[in-house]
Amino acid sequence: MHAMGWIQLAVFTVVLLAVTKPLGLYLVRVLDPEGRTYLEPVLKPVERLVYTCIGAERTREQDWKGYAASVIVFSLIGALFTYALLRLQQFLPLNPQHFGAVSPDLSFNTASSFTTNTNWQNYGGETTMSYLSQMVALASHNFFSAAIGISVAAALVRGIARQKTKLLGNFWVDLTRVCLYLLLPICLVYAVFLVSQGAIQNFKPYATAHVVDPYSVQIPEKTAGKTAMVKKEIATQSIAMGPVASQEAIKDLGTNGGGFMNANSAHPYENPTPLSNFIEMLSIVAIGSGLTYYLGRMVGNQKHGWSLWSAMFILFLAGVMICWWSESRGNPRLTALGVSSHQGNMEGKEARFGVFNSALFATVTTDTSCGAVNSMFDSYLPIGGLVPLFNMHMGCNVFGGVGSGLYGMLIFVVLAIFLAGLMIGRTPEYLGKKLESYDVKVSVLAILIPSALALGFTALACVTKWGLAGRGNFGPHGFSEILYAFTSCINNNGSAFAGLNGNTPPYNTTLGLTMLVGRYFVMVPVLALAGNLAQKKAVPVSSGSMPVSGVTFTLLIIGTLVIIGALTFFPAVSLGPIVEHFLMVNSTKLF
Amino acid sequence: MNIKSLIQEMRASVAVIFILGLVLCGAYPLVVWGIGQIAFHNRANGSLIEVNGKVVGSSLLAQNFTGKQYFHPRPSAAGTYGYDAADSGGSNLGPLSKELYDEVKARVKAYRAENNLAPSVKVPADAVTASASGLDPNISVRNAELQAPRVAQARGMPVAELRNYISKFTTGRQLGFLGEPRVNVLRLNLALDQSNKQKTGNSIGTEAGGPNGRRQGP
Known part of the structure; x- marks a missing residue:
């Protein structure tokens, strides 16, 4: 844990803090249908065109059921659109490598994955997807799913802020405005910046390089039933191309996380320099951080927004430090072989990022529901890998996915206030609104259903042939791979212990279902909560009210986040990373 | 919700996907493409390096070097044979993996032997572990220094001169504090080849591309 790491962490913190308020204020304008922005001369005509096409009566404010119905219908149509494009890939343009159709189960998994903002990938981008599939079938959801998350968060905030109404705003207006005024302009500048660092943006077929120092490899070749080693001369290198930068920008900003390339943000064409890496990490947390300010502004209690921000920041800091500490010590099995521990655990990490920037990225990407990676978590030491896993067990709510982080966090706020109310024997109230049985019930549902499904499917995969066959590692680490997969999908994160081969029909199906449940069985209860809160009358805050700001x-x-996350998942985690840690320290066992 | 309003919602969905899709999935990537191709031509096309009009690789991507006269990159798990720039990825082997242990053991042995290391010298971690992308173009400065005597001997070049080359191709922390110091293997090796050729009066390799083809400084 060297000084340069501490300096980078400090700078990251300062910059994150600095963008929170401006972004929050900008969000206030974007999420107000009448809000003005500087981009109106260019984008207002597009916005008007959308409203004209869907009909003016569809832009009226909706109650929670209407809002939820629009979200679900739009997501469903979008998912079908993506499924169709992937299945028909070989007939469509912008496919210079002539990739064939994506298989039905993988298409289902991928369509679910991108629609739900998960971006779990059971495929390698540069070996499976045409440029059209990447740019249209997948990137469309990178924008839409991010905008849906922010819209639903805005609906919940309106439910908290308003009184005696059923109306939560209009989904189509929120969606359109977030896409046009928030995501598009930032991405445009951001993508050009990425190209300036070395990220590629072209539509060329893959390049062929004649390598400087041709070499030969021994490969097994089967002839007449026998396998013999055959010498193969390697004189060329095929280099993947594509419109990477534009997709990279929205991938991070929208906390999607689905890489253009298989290696994701570890690939030099996606994340070429430490500066691009810094901006990528910042863009992943920026909107989630800004939304806490937006909340404070909208409910007229800025201290409440900052208190939530502080809670998130403390959890974030704890995650970074634990992960960084773990990885910087190096793998004791390898140091026993005479490998220096000076650089830390470098398996699955890039030299330009080193251990610190890998650990910071890992924490950022799992505190949020991004799931992009700049290092391979499967090769992390047990405690280093536990950090991303536990971040997800807390619901990816620390800054969180865009929108989903704020509404996920507010679910925990309702629970925390309820628990506090039980402890002191008072009716719990939140910002002047009494929390009643209905509010607590829907909040608990939004936590219980997903957790139960993730653990259930993990258990199922552990006792079935198909489940065990997917493992890329054995012993406790193999279990961690399975647990990580379902945890990642239920929280719509999308990062992986990527040794797991999930591209089989049973995994594609179960993981696909998990993602759908993790998205909509949270979103619908959240909207129900918003609808119920909006109808209540706020009572003035008195000295007897529980303060929603301060230490x-x-x-x-x-406490609530950590305890609920730990209570739900500790038994599972102790069979994976925790037992693996003790085996690493106290034995010489290998698997 | 009745059937009529369901149909209306579906029509609205299709309209929004179509209109916003044209902007977000059509205009947006094309504008970035246009700006990138004009302002950062070489980078937008992969930072490819040409020698004598032939593409030999990308300064951002690792390729394998096995010859004694070359610096060797980090091990790679990309594709079937490693260093496959059309199939990136890491080994994804866990910390207690037997396969990882055996592989690293063999790499440590080979690294020690080819660089003639004293038993007390520890092997840099990046030299014997696979990178995340399998295409990491860089090695640590320590790794390059330990390889220098071997390369110098194979090229008949003084070690001191070779050290100058290493520092020339070492990229420091960006803006003074970001990332880790590192050495670009392909660019260093090409520069060494070029210097040997210059001594025998041969032509010079350049990076492809126009005025923006220059790489950023350290």
Whole structure:
């Protein structure tokens, strides 16, 4: 844990803090249908065109059921659109490598994955997807799913802020405005910046390089039933191309995380320099951070917004430090072979990022529901790998996915206030609104259903042939791979212990279902909660009200997140990373 | 929700996907493409390096070097044979993997032997572990220094001169504090080839591309 790491962490913190308020204020304008932005001269005509095409009566404010119905219908149509494009890939243009159709189960998994903002990938981008599939079938959801998340968060905030109404805003207006005024302009500048660092943006077929120092490899070749080693001369290198930068920008900003290339943000064409890496990490947390300010502004209690931000920041900091500490010590099995521990655990990490920037990225990407990676988590030391896993067990709510992080966090706020109310024997109230049985019930549902499904499918995969066959590692690490997969999908994260081969019909199906449940069985209860809160009358805050800002509240939120995450998943985690850690330290066992 | 309003919602969905799709999945990537091709031509096309009009690789991607006269890149798990720039990825082997242990053991042995290391010298971790992308173009400075005597001997070049080359192709922390110091293997090796050729009066390799083809400094 060297000084340069601490300096980078400090700079990252300062910059994140600096963008929070401006982004929050900008969000206020974007999410207000009448809000003005500087981009109106260019984009207002597009916005108007959308409203004209869908009909003016569809832009009226909706109640929670109407809002939820629009979200679900739009997501469903979008998923079908993506499924169709992937299945028909070989007949469509912009396919210079002539990739064939994507298989039915993989198409289902991928369509679910991108629609739900998960971006779990059971395929390698540069070996499976045409440029059209990447740019249209997948990137469309990178924008839409991000905008849906922010829209639903805005609906919940309106439910908290409003009184005695059923109306939560209009989904189509929110969606359109977030896409046009928030995501598009930032991405445009951001993608050009990425190209300036070395990220590629072209539509060329893959390049062929004549390597400087041709070499030969021994490959097994089967002839007449026998396998013999055959010498193969390697004199060329095929280099994947494509419109990477434009997709990279929205991948991070929208906390999607699905890489153009298989190696994701570890690939030099996606993330060429430490500076591009810094901006990528920042863009992953920026909107989630800005949304806490937006919340404070909208409910007229800026301290509440900052208290939530502080709770998130403390959890984030703890994650970074644990992960960084773990990885910087190096793998004891390898140091025993005479490998220096100076650089830390470098298996699955890039030299330009080193251990610190890998650990920071790992924490950022799993605190949010991004799931992009710049290092391979499967090769992390047990405690280093536990950090991303536990971040997801807390629901990817620390800054969180765009929108989904804020509404996920607010579910925990409701629970925390309820628990506090039980402890002190008062009716729980949140910002002047009494929390009643209905509110607590829907909040608990949004936590229980997903957790139960993730653990259930993990258990199922552990006792079935197809489940065990997918493992890329054995012993406790093999179990961790399976647990990580379902945890990642239920929280719509999308990062992986990528040794697991999930591209089989049973995995594609179960993981696909998991992602859908993790998205909509949270979103619908959230909207129900929003609808119910909007109808209530706010009572003035009195000295008997539980304060929703300050140290006590912040600690209460942290406690609730950690305790619920730990209570639900500790038994599972102890069979994976925890037992693996003790085996690593106290034995010489290998698997 | 009745059937009529369901149909209306579906029509609205199709309209929104179509209109916003044209902007977000059509205009947006094309504008980035246009700007990239004009302002950063070489980078937008993969930072490819040409020698004598032939593409030999990308300065951002590792390729394998096995000859004694070359610096060797980090091990790679990309594709079937490693260093496959059309199939990136890491080994994804866990910390207690027997396969990882055996592979690293063999690499340590080979690295020690070819660089003639004293038993007390520890092997840099990046020299014997596979990178995340399998295409990591860089090695650590320590790794390059340990390989220098071997390369110098194979090229008949003084070690001191070779060290100058290493520092020339070492990229420091960006903006003074970001990332890790590192050495670009392909560019270093090409420069060494070029210097040997210059001594025998041969032509010079250049990076492809126009005025923006220059790489950023350290």
